[in-house]
Amino acid sequence: MNGVDFSFADQHLCALASGALWWPDLKLLCVSDLHLGKSERMARRGAPALPPYDNHDTLNRLAVDLERTKAEMVVCLGDSFDDLDASITLESCEKMQISSLQAGRRWIWIEGNHDPGPIELGGTHLSEWTCGPLVFRHIAQAGGQSEVSGHYHPKASVRIKGRSITRPAFLLDCNRLILPAYGTYTGGLRSSDPALSNLMETGAMAILTGSQPQIIPMPRRV
Amino acid sequence: MTQIPTRIAAWFAAKGWSIHPHQQEMFDRAQDPASLLIAPTGGGKTMAGFLPSLVELADGGHKGLHTIYVSPLKALAADIKRNLRTPVDEIGLPIRIEDRTGDTSATQKKRQRADPPHILLTTPESLALLTSYEDAPRMFDGVQRVVVDEIHALAESKRGDQLMLALARLQHLCPDMRRVGLSATVEDPAAIARFLARHPDPCRIIQADPGPDPDISMLETQEMPPWSGGGAAYAIPAVLDQIRQHKTTLIFHNTRAQAEIFFHNIWLANDEGLPIGIHHGSLDRQQRERVEAAMVRGDLRAIVCTGSLDLGIDWGDVDLVIQIGAPKNVKRLVQRIGRANHRYNAPSKALLVPANRFEVVECVAALEAAKAHELDGESRGSGPRDVLCQHILIAAAAGPFNANTLFTEMTSAGPYAQLTRTEFDACLEFCATGGYALRAYDRWQRLQQRPDGLWQLRDPRAAQRIRMNLGTIQDTDTLKVRLKRNRGGKPLGEVEETFAASLTPGDTFLIGGQIVRYEGLREMVVEVSRRADKKPKIATFSGTKFATSTQLSERILHMFAQPDWPQLPSHTAEWLALQRDMSHLPQRDRLLIESFPNDGRENLCVYGFAGRNAQQTLGLLLTKRMEETGLAPLGFVATDYATLIWGLDEVTDPRPLFQLGALRDGLDKWLAGNAVMKRTFRASATIAGLIERNIGGQRKNGRQATFSSDILYDTLLKYDPNHLLMQITREEAMRGLVDFGRIEAMVARIGDRIDLLRLDRVSPLAAPLFLEVGKVPVKGAAEERLLAEESARLLQVAGLQPM
Missing domain, CATH: 3.40.50.300 (P-loop containing nucleotide triphosphate hydrolases)
Structure with a gap:
């Protein structure tokens, strides 16, 4: 598997190059912030019509990860839809694509701030979910322990030989793990931003996604 | 023929001035539909442009706007107002003159639309904005003349293309409007005349005496x-x-x-x-x-x-x-x-x-x-279609339009005279629906065709968004710099966002001639404090790039061929001799390549002397071959003389890099993935209205609040590679590149006359290249290698085991 293996809350986990989290013992794949329906929502609000291929692209990448891992369980960590209307206005082919990805798997939708209610699609809808020692929720909570979350769309930058390399990144410390955004039309928040620097403990690490994911001490503001 | 009224002539006489021949000719030709004056600075260009307006307005009979003056600079509009006021006041002419730029207050702007002055001094962007209002026909009613100052500068950029589209609109509203262009000395006046005139109207070129040589x-x-x-x-x-x-x-x-x-x-x-x-x-x-x-x-x-x-x-x-x-x-x-x-x-x-x-x-x-009076310059080709898309949106903001009428109007603008109906329809389709191969958002179309055939905005509130994002100037995103105080200190200026992102608190840099210390970023404002240091820690923020003309390159190559250089100062002659001694001097019929380590990286300097566009193209081609042969290139920069490529591994044999077949193979894919294309896409997508820079008065922070334009580019490349904006991106990128055919011809001509020299350090001739701006990163295997090495190093420093 192309990823970085690490241990968190005594569990063996793997940060995949794609930005998905893989938990091999449970055959569980976790993705965060898919933001399906983003381009449609923007057009609805009167913004320019962005290329309408984002749902297709996000779901295709998810299909590849599911195929590779043979996952039996999927957790979508919230903000799976850009808003609740977006979950309704999905094209029928996109709904079918989601259904076919769900076939034969347990599927959990965690609520996010963009999609804070139940949606019509199959799967279980939960505000948060505890599985063994791990808690899955959308936004990290103060004092959270063994917590897997998303929301911030973290990214990290390193300067090497005069070049700055920035990638979406997993952030990891002794208490929490924050996943990068998986959706195609998503931006990122630098790990050096106070919102993330203050959240993460001393000694936090960042795992940069990309064709060969790499782990480094989490970049902070000096 | 009209005579200059006595009181105006008397004022000239009282100043001890006589009317220059070109001023008289411009006056005599004032009824022509278009004329272009070429005159050196100080040749009384402004007076030549305005004299007919002053005469026509002298009797006080004209109601409303008479003359619109457009200049590329706000400061210039303000300056002309000052200079024009003097004769108007001293002669006592009943003429109201006002300027309107980005700096004009909102109240003043509103009043000008209701009650316009006789002479309005403005910029291309402010004029385009004025044409986007529903009341434009009323405001521009009766306009007789438009004077475009410094037209040689405008004709070089998309700002000029936008202006010519705005003039086409004005001409439609005011069929009698006459056009005057004022230009500095240029190499091809006829091209500027075609640019200015309503197509296919003639445009007389009036040449002032160029004056003595400087x-x-x-x-x-x-x-x-x-x-x-x-x-x-x-x-x-x-x-x-x-x-x-x-x-x-x-x-x-x-x-x-x-x-x-x-x-x-x-x-x-x-x-x-x-x-x-x-x-x-x-x-x-x-x-x-x-x-x-x-x-x-x-x-x-x-x-x-x-x-x-x-x-x-x-x-x-x-x-x-x-x-x-x-x-x-x-x-x-x-x-x-x-x-x-x-x-x-x-x-x-x-x-x-x-x-x-x-x-x-x-x-x-x-x-x-x-x-030798040799001016240089290159023709720009026809008007870019991203500007056309923006203009369609501007037209829609002004009110419902008929597509046939708009097409006819647009093709009367010089830069768009060759526009085909198919090209226009593609732009209209893009503005209306996004123009994607996959039909989507039908309910949310931006423009809709009404039953009567006219096109209009689906949501009238969109007009405000369109106006806020109008313009073609593509500054890199900049951030304001202020002194840190409790309630917002003195503003000092602006720096590029990328420069701001590289700062850490305590860094010092120069702005407005003073050294300041970076304190932090607050709500998109860079806060600094004053420092009395002698030297800034970080010297500079990045600047603009100018291309040298190929003509100068030729002269330089010629100079290099001399055995010695009596026309150069001795220090420079010695420096060239050192280059000849340590390496070679580039020659016309051979290709010199230097290879040397510098600052922990390997460098390759290719002296093609082919002009910046060709050297840029060469950089793209050579980095492609280096990536394919595992030489891990990291980036390149091109000047008019050379391309400097840096990477992780030394090049020992140039021949595999110049294999013609391999150069061509997979080139489209390589080019499509390159930073040059992504930059171009960003600019064109912003102008064409796909990316909005301003939302509700706040320029959005391109980094966090939203995702980068690169993602849009990658998505289109994957799913809709022939989308209009991808076509425009390719067209626009090619303006900064040359046909690959030309590079192939150069490679074929040089054959095996390639001299690769391995040096132990940077050569005298290569040294200035390290300061060039406009570096193009190559994102390939080298980046992954760097990241892996850095990860291992950081983990070791932190005392951690690689996982």
Whole structure:
């Protein structure tokens, strides 16, 4: 598997190059912030019509990860839809694509701030979910322990030989793990931003996604 | 033929002025639908442009707007207002003159739309904005003349294309409107005349006497210029000496960063406290206005400046122009020199100060070309379609339109005379639906066709969004810089966002000639405090890139072939001899390649002397082959003479890089993934209205709030590679590149006459290349290797085991 293996809350986990989290013992794949329906929502609000291929692209990448891992369980960590209307206005082919990805798997939708209610699609809808020692929720909570979350769309930058390399990144410390955004039309928040620097403990690490994911001490503001 | 009214003629006589022949000719031709005046600075261009308006307005009979004056600079509009007021007031003409730019207050702007002045002085962007209002027909009712100043500068950019589309709109509203263009000396006046005129109207070209040749030479200094570097600090004592000997000196720089550094250094050496100011586009408006006012009062002995003073602002008694750094092209040099000595028919005086030894060679070549009256320049081709998309949106904001009428109107603009109906329809489709191969958002279309066939905005509120994002100037995103205080300190200017992102608290840098310390970023404002340090930690922020003309390249290559160089200062001749000794000097019929390590990376310098576009293309092609052969290139930069490529591994054999078949194979894919394309896409997508820079008055932070335009580009490339914006991106990118066929021809011509020299360090000729701006990163295997090495290193430093 192309990823970085690490241990968190005594569990063996793997940060995949794609930005998905893989938990091999449970055959569980976790993705965060898919933001399906983003381009449609923007057009609805009167913004320019962005290329309408984002749902297709996000779901295709998810299909590849599911195929590779043979996952039996999927957790979508919230903000799976850009808003609740977006979950309704999905094209029928996109709904079918989601259904076919769900076939034969347990599927959990965690609520996010963009999609804070139940949606019509199959799967279980939960505000948060505890599985063994791990808690899955959308936004990290103060004092959270063994917590897997998303929301911030973290990214990290390193300067090497005069070049700055920035990638979406997993952030990891002794208490929490924050996943990068998986959706195609998503931006990122630098790990050096106070919102993330203050959240993460001393000694936090960042795992940069990309064709060969790499782990480094989490970049902070000096 | 109309006569000049006696009281106006009398005013001229009282000033002791006579009307120049070209002013008289412009007046005699005032009824022509279009005319273009080519005159040197100081040739009374402004009066030639306005005289017919003053005469037509003299009897006070005209109601409403009569003449629209458009200039590329806000400062120029304000300056013309001042200069025009004098004769109008002294003669006592009943003419109201007002300016309207981005700096005009909202109340004033609103009033102008209801009750326009006789003469309105404005910029292309403000004019385009005016045409986007529903009440445009009322405001522009009765307009007789439009005067486009510095049209040679506008014709080089998309701002000019936008202006010509706006004029087409105006002409539609005011069929009698006559057009006048005022231009500095250019190499191809006929091209500018075609650009200006309503197609296919004729446009007469009136040439003023170009005046005597300028008195132009190189500044002699005691100190030698360095091998590389752009600061020209060595010349400071000699420049101060010149300032002392002249009334007012303009000191031009090619980039803002160079201007900042030079200004800082000249102040450190200015023991007698000569009043010297700085003026460039990144400075805060109030700061600029203060300098402009001091200049008008004649309080300043010198101004350190950039292109923001390039255009014909008429300030004070400038009697010397100093150009720091090689002028890069002859036309720009001649236009800048025109700034000195505004008396017509007196030679302008200018001094060139090369910043390094290579620039000495360039300056000598530029001097020879200026003396030979050889101007350079390249034709721009037809108008870009991203601007067309924006103009369709502007038309929609003004009200429902008929597509046939709009097409006819647009093809009357010179730059769009060749536009086909199919091309226009594709742009209209893009504006209406996004124009995607996959039909989507039908309910949310931006433009809808009504039952009567007219097109209109689906949501009328969209007009406001369109107006807020109007314009074609693609600044890199900039952030304001302020002194840190409790409630927002004094604004100092702007820096590029990428520069701000590289700062950590405690870093010091130069802005407005002072050293400041970076304190932090607050709500998209860079907060700084003043420092009394002598040297900034970080020298500069990035600047603009100018291309040298191929014509200068030819002269330089010719010079290199000489056995020795009597026309060059001895230090530069010795420097060239050293290059010949240590490496080679590039020759016309061979290709010199140097390979050397520098600063922990491997470098390859390819001296093609083919012009910047060709060298840029060569950089793309060679990095492709280096990536394929595992040489891990990291990036390249191109100048008119050479391409410098850096990477992780040494190139020992150039032949695999130049294999023609392999160069062609997979080229489309390589090119499509390159940073050049992504940059171009960003600019075109913003102009065409796919990306909005301004939402609700707040420019969005391109980094966090939203995702990058690269994602949109990658998505289109994957799913809709023939989308209109991808076509436009390819067209626009090719303006900065050359046909691959030309590079192939060059490679074929050179054959095996390639000299690869391995050096142990950077050669004299390659040294200046490290300072070039416009670097193109290559994101391939090298980046992954760097990241892996850095990860291992950081983990080791942190005492951690790799996982």
